[in-house]
Amino acid sequence: MKHILICTALSPVLLFTSCTAPAGPNTQRGAATGALLGAGAGAIIGHQSGRTLEGAALGAGAGGATGAIIGNEQDKRQYGY
Numbered sequence: 001m002k003h004i005l006i007c008t009a010l011s012p013v014l015l016f017t018s019c020t021a022p023a024g025p026n027t028q029r030g031a032a033t034g035a036l037l038g039a040g041a042g043a044i045i046g047h048q049s050g051r052t053l054e055g056a057a058l059g060a061g062a063g064g065a066t067g068a069i070i071g072n073e074q075d076k077r078q079y080g081y
Contacts, residue, residue, distance in 0.1 A: 023072070024079060030071025031064045038063015 023031075038059035046055015 023068075024075030026071035026074040026078065027068055028071065030067035030069075030074070032067070034067020034070075035060045035064035038066070 038061070039056045040059070041063070042059020043052050043056035045059070046052045049055075
């Protein structure tokens with residue numbers, strides 16, 4: 001079960017990693033902020049079902065991916081990628 005959890009948490013990182021252009025500052029900030037907020041929310045939600053760590057890991061993965069997408073769009077608008 002823990003292997004599935006780790007793979008689920010790391011898959012957004014691998015999915016949104018690109019070789020074409022470096023991530024801009026908004027992408028990096030968005031991913032970090034989203035991961036922190038997602039981990040907090042996931043831990044709170046997971047605590048209700050007795051799975052705090054699993055909820056935090058899933059929340060961090062989902063929040064980080066969402067934050068990176070939003071930050072990337074901001075970088076595109078700002079820098080014209």
